[in-house]
Amino acid sequence: MDGFDLVVRGGTVVTSSDVFRADVGVVGGTIAAIGRDLRGGREIDAGGLLVLPGGVDTHCHIEQLQKGGGADEEGWVSGSTACLAGGTTTVVTFSTQFKGAGIAGPLADYRRRAGAAMVDYGFHQIITDATDDVIWREIPEAVAAGVRSLKVFLTYDALALDDRGFLRVLAAARRAGALVTVHCENYEAIRWRTEALLAAGRTAPKYHAWSRPKMIEREAAHRAIALAEMVDQPIQIFHVSCSEVAEEIARARHRGLKVWGETCPQYFTLTAGHMDRPGFEGAKFMCSPAPRDAADQAALWEDIRRGTLDVISSDHSGWCFDGPRGKQVAGRDASFRDIPNGVPGLMARLPIIFSVGVAAGRIDLPHFARLIAGNPAKLFGLAGKGAIVPGNDADLVLWDPARRTTLTQSLMQHAIDYTPYEGLEVTGWPVATIRRGEVVMRDNLVQAEPGSGRYLARGTYDLIRPTGRLPDGFDASAFA
Ligand code: URP
Ligand code: ZN
Ligand code: ZN
Numbered sequence: 001m002d003g004f005d006l007v008v009r010g011g012t013v014v015t016s017s018d019v020f021r022a023d024v025g026v027v028g029g030t031i032a033a034i035g036r037d038l039r040g041g042r043e044i045d046a047g048g049l050l051v052l053p054g055g056v057d058t059h060c061h062i063e064q065l066q067k068g069g070g071a072d073e074e075g076w077v078s079g080s081t082a083c084l085a086g087g088t089t090t091v092v093t094f095s096t097q098f099k100g101a102g103i104a105g106p107l108a109d110y111r112r113r114a115g116a117a118m119v120d121y122g123f124h125q126i127i128t129d130a131t132d133d134v135i136w137r138e139i140p141e142a143v144a145a146g147v148r149s150l151k152v153f154l155t156y157d158a159l160a161l162d163d164r165g166f167l168r169v170l171a172a173a174r175r176a177g178a179l180v181t182v183h184c185e186n187y188e189a190i191r192w193r194t195e196a197l198l199a200a201g202r203t204a205p206k207y208h209a210w211s212r213p214k215m216i217e218r219e220a221a222h223r224a225i226a227l228a229e230m231v232d233q234p235i236q237i238f239h240v241s242c243s244e245v246a247e248e249i250a251r252a253r254h255r256g257l258k259v260w261g262e263t264c265p266q267y268f269t270l271t272a273g274h275m276d277r278p279g280f281e282g283a284k285f286m287c288s289p290a291p292r293d294a295a296d297q298a299a300l301w302e303d304i305r306r307g308t309l310d311v312i313s314s315d316h317s318g319w320c321f322d323g324p325r326g327k328q329v330a331g332r333d334a335s336f337r338d339i340p341n342g343v344p345g346l347m348a349r350l351p352i353i354f355s356v357g358v359a360a361g362r363i364d365l366p367h368f369a370r371l372i373a374g375n376p377a378k379l380f381g382l383a384g385k386g387a388i389v390p391g392n393d394a395d396l397v398l399w400d401p402a403r404r405t406t407l408t409q410s411l412m413q414h415a416i417d418y419t420p421y422e423g424l425e426v427t428g429w430p431v432a433t434i435r436r437g438e439v440v441m442r443d444n445l446v447q448a449e450p451g452s453g454r455y456l457a458r459g460t461y462d463l464i465r466p467t468g469r470l471p472d473g474f475d476a477s478a479f480a
Contacts, residue, residue: 011046054089054395146457317342
């Protein structure tokens with residue numbers, strides 16, 4: 001067969017269920033055929049390489065607006081560059097709300113900024129203030145504009161919703177047909193332990209982990225699930241750090257609830273011990289929930305294998321280590337309470353998960369493809385993304401499964417000034433990234449036009465429809 005714009009020839013194609021030798025033919029940026037002996041105007045030799053779906057990162061913070069003006073230190077051009085260098089072609093990032101203000105203004109500003117993207121992108125809307133106007137007018141408007149997921153924080157001074165606010169967001173999402181994602185940690189328990197640690201003079205970065213042990217994550221996840229069950233609203237629990245939380249998700253799913261779980265590379269590679277490095281160095285590894293220990297990492301792999309955790313995102317955060325912003329915004333002697341949380345990881349996500357997952361024999365190739373692309377695309381309604389099938393966008397990564405690389409800052413191509421994975425040896429590396437049929441990265445060199453990414457307005461889809469099971473059959477979400 002000929003007449004394709006582009007043919008990726010002779011590679012080993014990885015779909016969500018299979019691995020087989022085939023050519024991939026592309027017409028107009030779309031996968032037109034998968035077969036043998038395809039011919040096209042341009043051909044790329046993929047002999048000896050895997051052909052993976054372009055990565056879909058449904059939890060990353062890029063150029064996120066900050067209170068008081070400006071945005072975090074990862075911009076759309078640098079963030080897109082890091083994504084494409086690492087084999088990610090689609091992201092879902094965050095439009096934010098500041099307490100006391102609405103969501104439409106920041107959303108419009110954020111949408112304008114994202115016009116520079118070189119990856120395809122959609123947004124989650126963070127809700128921090130569940131006012132009547134936000135709940136009854138602005139959320140339905142944002143969802144109608146294609147922002148089909150909301151994020152709620154159950155902790156952080158500036159962001160946390162109380163249970164009533166959370167319930168109001170769940171109800172608004174149910175009415176509008178959106179998914180709710182939840183940061184699960186118990187705010188009051190963290191406050192109490194933090195006060196005690198600071199009073200005891202324990203202020204170093206390592207005490208970040210002490211301030212939020214596993215049971216506070218588990219308690220919040222349990223509560224989030226119970227409240228979502230009461231409203232009959234599907235949720236995804238973000239950045240699960242330990243099996244105790246996955247167990248809550250598994251029990252919910254066993255009862256037929258629509259509850260999904262996401263985890264991140266940091267929970268397979270970093271431990272609380274990293275935050276105990278000398279001086280301020282530990283701040284580089286500080287994220288929430290906190291990294292745990294080696295036994296927790298092993299247990300998380302079991303949750304991945306069982307399918308309880310079915311998405312691995314980066315949770316990339318745009319905080320530099322040096323300089324007056326980012327990790328040192330409160331000074332180099334700041335207590336753990338005043339150090340911004342989060343670690344960068346846009347580029348490193350696929351290499352790390354391939355290495356510690358596939359190369360280490362813990363998961364097979366289709367499972368890898370589902371975790372980093374297929375499942376997040378399905379769960380977040382990203383039509384045409386996440387899988388190598390005819391009709392989908394031709395988002396492909398040519399992957400050398402044997403190449404060994406030592407991760408280092410210069411390979412990350414982000415705007416952040418460090419990587420928490422410095423020195424980590426990985427097996428498996430992206431050789432080329434193709435976005436909608438265009439080769440946008442080859443041998444670590446990203447070449448894409450700022451603004452060439454597309455906004456992905458997400459419409460309704462079946463997966464996140466409520467189950468119809470309500471306590472006493474009463475739909476409180478119709479009234480409050
Ligand atoms: O520590 C983290 N995860 N920072 C990013 C913000 C969030 O909670 O997702
Ligand atoms: Zn979070
Ligand atoms: Zn996050």
